[in-house]
Amino acid sequence: MDSKEQLATFAGGCFWCMVKPFDELPGIKSVISGYTGGTVENPTYQQVCSDTTGHYEAVQITFDPETFPYEKLLELFWQQIDPTDTGGQFYDRGQSYQTAIFYHDEVQKRLAEESKHALEKSGQFNKPIVTPILPAKAFYRAEEYHQHYYKKNPAHYERYHIGSGRAGFIQQHWGDKK
Template structure:
């Protein structure tokens, strides 16, 4: 990886829905769907979904901090999830779909903590912000058919966005300011 590039890792439910908003931003070099936080090396989708590996579906973002800051990535992250639901996201339930921020250094940890506290204080939500902030662990790339799902299967992606309740939630809480097009 280029010396100036950095990693950001976010879990926000189904990783299919977490790629597109970041993928479209200037300064983002790559967005990869995968699994992190568990105990099994190189888990498969089936293993992760079974709940026995301890992994969470996540996206790992390679970004250029001279073009887009980690703070900006944090802002975009909040616009994609229900930050008051620690048990999963929308239709997807369980640990493999829990929301979490996996920081790669102390600066990211501090920015994530401050961003979470600011969202909590904002009054935007009537319930507390419960997203976990944890140190990054090994990240395992998901199977190829999961990568760039929104591009490979646009109709299925849109149906899932709407059917899961994610699109409705984002529209309700963020309206036109959701960061994705």
């Protein structure tokens, strides 16, 4: 990682749907699907899906903050999730599919808290914003077949993105504001 690059880690439900919105934007160096927040070292997808490891499906983004500031990443993150759902995301249920922002330093913590507060005050949602802001923990890269799934399996990805309810939710709540 270049000295001016930083990490951002977001859990937004199924990590397949969290890569594409961030991938290939100016200043984004990489978007990796993986697992974080749990207690098992090097967990497998099957272990994480069992909801026994404490891990979230997440993406870890390496970015250049001069080109793509953390505040912009936060804005884009909020537009990909249902921040009012404590039980998972869309039809993916369970702890591993819950949302969270994992901060890597005190500046990210403050900016994440400010963005959450601004979203709460915006009236964008009629229920409380429940996405927690947590300290970053070890991040484990997911199996290779999960990396950039939207590129490797575009037809299945699109069916999932639409069929899960995510695409409709995003359109309903953000529409042309994105």
